[in-house]
Amino acid sequence: MRIILIIITVLHGIIHLFGFLKAFGILEFNAISQPISKTFGIVWLLSFVLFVITTVLLITKYDYWWVFGIVGVILSQFLIINFWSDAKFGTILNLIILISTIIVYSTFSFERKVNDEIVKMFEKSNTTNKNILSEQMISDLPTIVQKWLLNSGIIDKEAVYSVYLEQDLQMLMKPEQKDWNNAKAKQYFTIEPPAFNWSVNLKMNPVLNVVGRDKFENGKGEMIIKLLSFIPVVNEKNNRKINQAILQRYLAEIVWFPSAALNPYIVWDKMDNTSAKATMVFNGTKGSGVFHFDEKGNFKKFVAMRFKDVKDVKPTEWTVTATKTELRNGIKIPVELKADWKLNNSNWTWLILKIVDIKYNIEIMPVANKGYTQ
Numbered sequence: 585m586r587i588i589l590i591i592i593t594v595l596h597g598i599i600h601l602f603g604f605l606k607a608f609g610i611l612e613f614n615a616i617s618q619p620i621s622k623t624f625g626i627v628w629l630l631s632f633v634l635f636v637i638t639t640v641l642l643i644t645k646y647d648y649w650w651v652f653g654i655v656g657v658i659l660s661q662f663l664i665i666n667f668w669s670d671a672k673f674g675t676i677l678n679l680i681i682l683i684s685t686i687i688v689y690s691t692f693s694f695e696r697k698v699n700d701e702i703v704k705m706f707e708k709s710n711t712t713n714k715n716i717l718s719e720q721m722i723s724d725l726p727t728i729v730q731k732w733l734l735n736s737g738i739i740d741k742e743a744v745y746s747v748y749l750e751q752d753l754q755m756l757m758k759p760e761q762k763d764w765n766n767a768k769a770k771q772y773f774t775i776e777p778p779a780f781n782w783s784v785n786l787k788m789n790p791v792l793n794v795v796g797r798d799k800f801e802n803g804k805g806e807m808i809i810k811l812l813s814f815i816p817v818v819n820e821k822n823n824r825k826i827n828q829a830i831l832q833r834y835l836a837e838i839v840w841f842p843s844a845a846l847n848p849y850i851v852w853d854k855m856d857n858t859s860a861k862a863t864m865v866f867n868g869t870k871g872s873g874v875f876h877f878d879e880k881g882n883f884k885k886f887v888a889m890r891f892k893d894v895k896d897v898k899p900t901e902w903t904v905t906a907t908k909t910e911l912r913n914g915i916k917i918p919v920e921l922k923a924d925w926k927l928n929n930s931n932w933t934w935l936i937l938k939i940v941d942i943k944y945n946i947e948i949m950p951v952a953n954k955g956y957t958q
Contacts, residue, residue: 586691589684590639593653596677597635600660603628616670624666631659642688647696650689657682690814691795698783698797702772705781705801706746706948709774714945715743717843726854729845731881736842736916742945744841747773748958749942755786759932772948775844777802778834778866798830803867805830825891832871835864836886836904839875840917840942882909883918892925901926912942 599615606613607625620628634656641649657678664671664678715721717738722730733739753767767786773779779801786794794817796809805826809818820826838844845852845862853861855874863872873888883906889899902925906918923935946958 586642586688589681589688590642592677592681592684593635593639593642593656596660596674596681597632597639597656599674600628600632600635600663603663604632616667618667618670620667624663627659627663631656631663634659645692647692650685653681653685657685686814687812690810690812694795694797694810694813695783698781701797701799701801702781703948705772705774705779708777708779709746710776711745711945711947713743713745713776717741717743717846721846725845725852726860728854728858728877728881729852729860729875732875732877732883733842733845733881735881737911737914738843741843741914743775743843743846744944745775746946747771747775747841747942747944748946749840750940752938752940753784753786754936756932756934759927759934764936773834773837773841775841775847778844778847778849778864780834780837798833800830800834803827803831803869805869820894823894825894825896827869828871829891831864831866831869832873832888832890832902835862835871835873836888839883839886839906840939841944842915842917882906882916903931912939913944915944917942 602611602613603616603620604625605611606616607620607622607628634652638649638653638656641652661675661678664674717740719734719739722733722739725733749771751769751771753769754764755767756764765786765788767784769782769784771780771782780799781801782798784796786796788794792812794809794811795813796807796818799806804821805823805828806821807818807826807830808816811817835850838850844850849864849866851863851865853863855861858879859874859876861872861874863870871888871890873886873890875886876884878884885903885905887901887903890902892900892902902923904921904923906921908918908920909916910919912919917939919939921937922933923937924931924933926932943958948958
């Protein structure tokens with residue numbers, strides 16, 4: 585959408601330049617049969633300049649590019665009204681530019697919101713705990729959890745205090761949906777305190793996309809979904825069910841940074857020889873789930889009773905299953921997974937996930953007008 589807007593804005597601006605050239609007798613512009621006064625010629629030139637400025641600022645991602653774009657459209661439409669018989673079809677281009685500007689601005693605004701949240705999340709993060717993990721530190725955990733942590737390779741390594749990862753996703757938005765939607769997501773975690781920020785861009789079709797952001801911070805959860813980046817579809821927060829569901833998601837996703845299992849806000853209880861229940865309590869929100877492993881300590885799946893929707897009266901069984909495990913940055917983690925909801929005794933696989941990049945112990949530094957750098 586941004587590239588399309590740049591191309592249309594450039595072409596539309598050039599057309600306005602011709603109006604100026606005709607007014608001053610520099611070039612004949614037959615598309616406008618009416619004479620153009622020098623006063624109107626200056627207005628045509630000003631419109632051209634505004635569209636050029638919009639294009640340059642859009643390319644450089646300057647915050648207020650959209651102001652110049654909207655003023656340019658208003659001025660352009662003023663000219664079109666005055667030269668309606670020849671220029672009326674320019675209204676279509678102005679509408680396209682106006683709608684595209686709203687969409688692209690909304691995308692930039694959404695990205696800036698997420699970037700600001702990530703910076704603030706990392707400002708609260710404790711990065712001083714850089715302890716080297718030892719077997720003694722895990723000795724009080726259930727045997728199968730000890731096996732998992734040993735098998736994952738975290739021992740004799742620095743404890744993870746932050747994470748960045750990228751995901752390729754396939755998603756089904758409804759149980760009856762047949763065709764998978766492709767999406768890409770980025771996610772940041774902090775461990776002390778536990779928090780994450782996950783943003784996703786999902787393609788519904790070649791021109792229609794959905795953006796979303798899930799956030800867990802201060803023990804509270806938030807979910808936002810927007811069509812075309814500006815039409816709200818979901819905006820849930822300050823809700824007990826959302827808080828618990830997002831906390832349980834954080835709990836399930838510690839399989840990507842296993843050293844988090846040692847934090848005091850997670851309590852482990854043995855279920856049997858290959859499973860253990862983890863209960864997480866933080867800032868008044870509590871959730872739990874059962875981690876299942878094979879006999880060697882490889883993570884197999886996480887199962888929890890979790891609210892699928894704020895309208896649900898009862899939680900639904902939610903399962904995250906590892907389908908492929910690899911060594912990443914010296915730690916063995918599941919890199920391909922699927923997520924299921926159990927609906928009426930049948931499983932609805934709604935998510936297939938692949939980790940394409942993961943980095944540990946990153947630090948975020950705010951950068952003026954650009955969000956952050958890591």
